[in-house]
Amino acid sequence: MIPPFNGLEFGIVAGMFAVVAVLGFMATRWRRGTSLASVEEWGLGGRRFGTAVTWFLIGGDLYTAYTFVAVPALLFGTGAAGFFAVPYTIAVFPLVMFAAARMWSVCHEHGYATSAEFVRGRHGSPVLALLVAITGIVATMPYIALQLTGIKAVIETMGIGGDWPLWIAFVVLAVYTFTSGLRAPALVAFVKDILIFVMVLVAVIYIPYKLGGYNVIFHGAQSALAAKGYSTLLSGSQYLGYTTLALGSALALFLYPHAVTGVLASRSRDVVKKNMSLLPAYSLMLGFIALLGYMALAAHVKPVGGTAAKPDTTTIVPVLFNSEFPHWFAGLAFGAIVIGALVPAAIMAIGAANTFARDIYKPYIRPNASEREEGLVSQLASVILKLGAVGVIVGLKLTFALEFQLIGGVVVIQILPSVVLGLYTRWYHRWALVAGWIVGMGLSVYMLYITPSATATHFGSASFALSSWGIDTKMTIWTGIVGVVANLVVATGLTPLLARLPRGRDETSPGDYLEAEAPPMPFGPGPAVGRT
């Protein structure tokens, strides 16, 4: 079913998109270095971003449009289990605070632009570095494609048939990212986040007011969910799945290339650490956005698009806005969702493109590539990644991409032993880490393969039913946790056995992980120097 076309909403969204496109092109001039043609300048913004820009950049990077439409859709469909996004985005900050700071320091010292580059330097293993690079790129690609679902949900709700708006949005995005690099999403992120904060603030006050308060919302949601066999509270058998999904997603988040890009683009170690206590502000926003799913249930929202048997529930938030807000405000909110998709899509493409240029092109295709050539390869790779993403969404079945994304976290967590443990210790043998990766990845893919969903027999979900292994329980566990534990066991067990094989050369030294502050900046509170 396609709802009637709404010209006012479309006009507002198109206007907002035009403003953002102009900003994206203008970003070329923002805090410009000598030349944009290198991974350092194009792909990391010259590593010059301060606390505020980093906050907007990482925030815009991790809390994506997909999150904004998918998390409420999850609560809409399955109740309390969907709220895992909140403990996930709480747990991530204490977990990564110190690792991210060490990562920043060692990469700053050696000029690494990606985690694979760090792995090559630390473990002296080109094979392990290649595995890390490929893992990162593979995990990111479906994630870029999924940003489009946010835009698609809005387009469907506005009553536009066809995929041409997707193509226009991504071609314009690809062009301005090509010219401006990481500076473009960093600048656009300001606009995006201010819009989204306003939208959420209004939504969580105005919609409950119209519906009759949170009491009515939770009661309405509970009765709608009970009809489908779900609830606004977890059942006992859901605890393990809830905890492992939240913990595992938190551990996986900063392993994605785009998250590393956000961390490395900041000016100092201090900026990274400070942001770990400032970024939870986004989690609060996410928590309230999640509850929009219950508001949609209480308001009896019917999703549009998809098929009759499996309606596209990612449209519930746009449809809810359409029915509860005046059209001009719904238009603004839709614009915010569209821009909210463009920012992370750009950063993801840049992160994956940097990884391709630095860790695949340079070491394996053109070892003599100049900085300029490396930068150009990265620019081109970002364009191909984005257009490929649109092709995937338009060409393949959308449900396929959604399931693929579930796998993203499961896949990317397999580089945790090489990257995160590598930040703390050199005890692990490089070949033991390779073996751990192979076992962990193999086991995870096998577990995903035998997990069916309502519509598919394989790769149905990242929640693995323990009953598949003959354990008499309804409990599920997040596949990635099982895989990474197997990975760690193998890597730890094999390290002493492989002691006779030559170890790789470690080009880092312990001090590289500790301080290395940037020189004091002329404005803003610098690092704490001169204290006694």
Place this chain on the structure above:
Amino acid sequence: MENQTRPSRRKLVLLLLLVPLVAVLVPEFYNFAQPSIGGMPFFYWWQLLWIAGVAVCVGVVYLVMRRAR
């Protein structure tokens, strides 16, 4: 002014990082409807509250460790 705190005691502040992890990763602690606030079940406001909690815990660790330098 000389900072009198010994480094080992200062490191105790790192335990603060564990508090939010335990608080939100163990559903046994919070999977209840009551007490609710303004119609929002305990399950939801407890977890939302810990968003502020984690910001404070990480913030305190950041400040203490920065002074330690």
